């Protein structure tokens with residue numbers, strides 16, 4: 001598979017460890033970044049966010065078009081609620097969780113850096129890197145609620161030490 005074969009690359013947020021490999025995917029058809037994340041990163045061009053990582057990458061900036069999540073801000077990717085990019089701010093402004101829901105209402109949740117692993121939402125420990133602690137806490141409460149929901153097949157953090165490469169089918 002080549003990058004140009006990929007329809008959508010969904011960027012949870014623009015922190016260095018999530019964005020500095022973006023150029024390798026620049027030929028993908030759509031590289032999705034929340035506009036609020038892009039604006040936030042632009043205002044804070046320091047250690048966490050460096051423009052050079054996405055300077056020559058054609059980012060598809062999107063505005064919220066739906067109201068899911070802890071702050072009622074989400075982006076319905078295909079207009080059928082099957083894939084929602086849900087704003088879970090705190091760690092950064094435009095951080096999104098990706099929720100993939102099948103026709104039975106079962107879903108998979110990837111919450112990026114909304115928590116650093118299962119322990120984060122089980123013990124309600126917010127990550128040390130934060131732009132807004134109270135928003136981060138509210139987002140983590142939402143991640144906890146979603147993860148404990150019986151319809152949740154699996155929830156996954158980016159940096160969870162317990163995570164191993166897996167294929168999810170549901």
Ligand SMILES: [Zn+2]
Pocket residue numbers: 013015018091113
């Ligand atoms: Zn991060």
